[in-house]
Amino acid sequence: MLSVQSVDYSYGPVKALREVSLTVGPGEIVSLLGANGAGKTTLLSVISGLLAPARGQVLLGGQVLSGRKTSLVVEAGLVQVPEGRQVFGPLSVEENLQLGAYCRRGRQHRQQVSRDFEQVYHLFPPLARRRRQPAGTLSGGEQQMVAMGRALMAAPKVLLLDEPSLGLAPLVTREIFDIIKKLPEQGCSVLLVEQNALGALSVAHRGYVLTNGSIRFSGSAAEILGDRQLREAFLGPERFEGSTGNKP
Amino acid sequence: MSGWEQLSQYVMSGLTTGSIYALAALGFCLIYNATHIVNFAQGDFISLGGLMMYTLLGAAGLPALLALPLAVAVVAGLGVMLEALAIRRAKSRDLTVLIFITVAASALFRGVFKEIWGKQALAVPPLSPDVPLRFLGATLTPQNLWILAITLAAIAVLIYFFNHTLTGRAVRAVAINPKAAALMGIDTRRMVRLSFALAGGLGALAGAIITPITTASYHVGVMMGLKGFAAAVLGGYGNFLGAIVGGLTLGLLESLGAGALSSAYKDVIAFVVLLLVLFIRPRGLLGRGEEARV
Numbered sequence: 001m002l003s004v005q006s007v008d009y010s011y012g013p014v015k016a017l018r019e020v021s022l023t024v025g026p027g028e029i030v031s032l033l034g035a036n037g038a039g040k041t042t043l044l045s046v047i048s049g050l051l052a053p054a055r056g057q058v059l060l061g062g063q064v065l066s067g068r069k070t071s072l073v074v075e076a077g078l079v080q081v082p083e084g085r086q087v088f089g090p091l092s093v094e095e096n097l098q099l100g101a102y103c104r105r106g107r108q109h110r111q112q113v114s115r116d117f118e119q120v121y122h123l124f125p126p127l128a129r130r131r132r133q134p135a136g137t138l139s140g141g142e143q144q145m146v147a148m149g150r151a152l153m154a155a156p157k158v159l160l161l162d163e164p165s166l167g168l169a170p171l172v173t174r175e176i177f178d179i180i181k182k183l184p185e186q187g188c189s190v191l192l193v194e195q196n197a198l199g200a201l202s203v204a205h206r207g208y209v210l211t212n213g214s215i216r217f218s219g220s221a222a223e224i225l226g227d228r229q230l231r232e233a234f235l236g237p238e239r240f241e242g243s244t245g246n247k248p
Numbered sequence: 249m250s251g252w253e254q255l256s257q258y259v260m261s262g263l264t265t266g267s268i269y270a271l272a273a274l275g276f277c278l279i280y281n282a283t284h285i286v287n288f289a290q291g292d293f294i295s296l297g298g299l300m301m302y303t304l305l306g307a308a309g310l311p312a313l314l315a316l317p318l319a320v321a322v323v324a325g326l327g328v329m330l331e332a333l334a335i336r337r338a339k340s341r342d343l344t345v346l347i348f349i350t351v352a353a354s355a356l357f358r359g360v361f362k363e364i365w366g367k368q369a370l371a372v373p374p375l376s377p378d379v380p381l382r383f384l385g386a387t388l389t390p391q392n393l394w395i396l397a398i399t400l401a402a403i404a405v406l407i408y409f410f411n412h413t414l415t416g417r418a419v420r421a422v423a424i425n426p427k428a429a430a431l432m433g434i435d436t437r438r439m440v441r442l443s444f445a446l447a448g449g450l451g452a453l454a455g456a457i458i459t460p461i462t463t464a465s466y467h468v469g470v471m472m473g474l475k476g477f478a479a480a481v482l483g484g485y486g487n488f489l490g491a492i493v494g495g496l497t498l499g500l501l502e503s504l505g506a507g508a509l510s511s512a513y514k515d516v517i518a519f520v521v522l523l524l525v526l527f528i529r530p531r532g533l534l535g536r537g538e539e540a541r542v
Contacts, residue, residue: 048431074433086428088421098414099421103433105414154433 001026001189002047002078002158007056007066009039009046016042017213020056024158024191027184031204031221032193039213040193041083044160047191048080049073060157075103077157083166083193085147089136093127096135096146100153113153119186120149123179141172148179158189165196177203201225253385258507259500260386264461266499267399268294271454272469272476273483273491274406275447280486281423282443285343288350289330291473292357293451296323298459298468299361300452302370312375320452326357327448331441354470361466369468374460395457402453403492406446410488419443475518482522484535493533498522 002024009017016039024030034040045051047058049070058066065073088096097120101113121128124145130138135146144164151159161180165173173196181203183190194200201207201221209217209230217230224230272290279287300319304310310318334349374391381388409416421429422439430436454476455469462468479498483490498518505517525533 050427050430069435070430071433071435074431079433080431082428082431086425086431088424088428090424091417091420095417099417099429099432099434102414102418150432 001028001061002191003059004043004047005056005059007043007046007053007058009042009051009053011042015213017046017053020210020213020215022191022208022215022218024189026189028206029180029184029190029192029204031197031200031207032191032210033195033197033200033207033224034210036195038210040210041162042213043210044080044162044191044193047073047078047160071103074154074156077155078160079151079154079156079158080160081147081151081162081164083162085140085143087135087138087143087146087150090134092132093135093138093146094131096150097127097153100150101155103154112155116153116155120152123152123182123186124149139172140168141175144168144172144176145179148176152183152186152188156188158191159183160191160193162193163195164192165194165199173199198225250385254507256383256385257387258503260383260388260392262500262503263496264392264395264499265458265502266496267395268454268458268472268495269475269479269498270492270495271399271402271450272473273480273495274403274488275450275454276477276480277486277488277491278443278447278450280480282419282440283335283346285335285346285350286477287330287444287447288347288473289354289357290447290451290476291469291471292354292361293323293327293448294455294458294469294472294476295361295464295466296326296357296469297452297455298372298462298464299365299370299455299466301456301459302365302372302464305373306371316375316453316456319456320449323452323455324445324449327444327446327451328441330448331444335444336437358466358470365464365466367466369463369465372459372464375457389461391457391460395461398453398457402450406488415442478519478522482525482532484532487532487534490532490534497533 004020004022007017007020020043032040032043042051046053046066049065049068052067057064060076060078063076065076065078088099097117101116104113126142127145127149130142135143138146148164164176164180168176177199180190180192192200192204201224204221206220207218207224208215209224217224272294275290275293276287279285297319300322301315304315304318305312330353334353335346338346338349374389375394376390378389378391381390410420418429418434419439419442421434422436426436451469454472458472459468475498476495479494480491482498483492483494501521502514502518506514509517
């Protein structure tokens with residue numbers, strides 16, 4: 001489905017990504033792990049079309065998306081939920097969700113979009129109660145739900161989640177991860193970028209470990225969790241499932 | 249004339265000029281919200297609006313119903329050109345550089361207008377025949393009422409556009425968080441271009457309705473543009489409601505100040521009050537400062 005092939009990216013002389021390849025299959029949740037500064041967010045920006053790779057390409061269902069406008073990438077079905085949620089604070093929850101469906105603004109989508117509104121409110125019950133409230137006045141967990149709901153309104157085939165647990169309390173983090181687990185049933189694969197590695201691996205099928213801009217390891221969630229060296233070097237022995245995953 | 253009638257007269261004339269300042273201030277806000285630059289060519293949009301009306305109504309003899317939308321469309325096009333040919337193509341993304349590009353564009357526009365329309369003041373026919381009316385003790389021309397009505401209509405259209413249409417919300421989303429908007433598939437460049445078109449259209453509207461009173465010339469909008477800028481600052485820069493309140497307040501202050509003291513001091517009074525307000529509330533009357541970080 002999503003296929004990233006040998007992508008390179010540099011910020012001036014600094015190589016941020018080197019020969020990065022990964023795939024996300026239909027119905028899969030794939031976790032991308034790595035320390036702060038490993039290049040995770042850069043990789044997501046390349047996948048979303050915010051940055052053009054120096055080399056390599058990004059494909060979705062065989063269609064080349066790298067180097068194309070973000071609006072086309074979104075229309076193709078690749079949607080990112082950015083780090084730090086980035087909801088449109090002064091706009092209501094409903095307006096935020098409506099903007100998520102911006103790529104489906106044609107008349108022919110109207111029925112499906114209104115069905116998807118109900119679907120999102122079903123998936124995130126707190127949002128249904130706060131439809132008319134400005135999104136900026138919601139709690140961190142609820143804002144994360146707005147950000148995810150907004151992205152789901154674009155009817156993505158693959159959802160890219162950048163640090164969804166960032167700054168959230170353990171209980172709320174659990175709630176968000178539980179919802180992520182349900183996404184494949186909705187026909188949406190997930191690429192989950194997390195510093196909270198144990199939390200991410202508890203919902204992911206597979207994972208990649210990114211260090212200094214290269215994929216160092218890939219395997220099933222159990223394999224990564226079972227590798228003592230990986231645990232200590234990249235995931236950190238002090239991290240436990242449901243920890244807040246705050247950046248230092 | 250009784251005191252009441254005089255007061256009424258000053259208020260009506262203050263609201264008339266205030267409407268023009270409000271329209272200009274809205275233009276400044278639109279472009280600021282989309283790009284964070286101050287567009288010093290906003291005043292030239294006003295000038296061109298008036299000059300187009302002079303040509304279309306007077307020389308070409310078109311009916312006002314046709315001339316007004318045509319003038320608005322031409323200036324909206326100039327706004328889009330300013331963005332596409334100068335702002336977008338600038339090598340630098342430094343805001344100071346971009347603001348200076350608008351200063352340069354303003355000088356260029358004035359030069360071109362002077363070449364085409366000359367230096368003299370040009371009489372623009374009013375939208376309907378000039379029969380003085382009495383209203384709440386004030387003597388008004390129909391043009392005063394046109395200005396108030398058209399300004400109100402423009403504000404109503406903007407409110408509808410920004411609160412009830414998807415494109416309007418997309419423009420707001422780009423202003424709030426351009427990166428998140430791009431990630432939703434919103435074409436941010438298109439929204440910026442649309443903001444310039446709207447700012448041009450609002451400027452044209454202001455120029456088209458005020459020049460039957462002031463006459464049109466190649467630089468008639470410059471001072472009005474500056475007052476519009478002051479009004480936007482007074483209301484809280486970037487805040488739409490603030491722009492309207494700021495514009496009307498500034499217009500009323502000028503008019504009442506001129507009445508109470510002398511019309512020689514009208515600009516001074518307005519700007520002194522502006523300074524006082526900014527000493528007490530640096531964010532302006534309705535400014536909320538930075539949008540809450542989320």
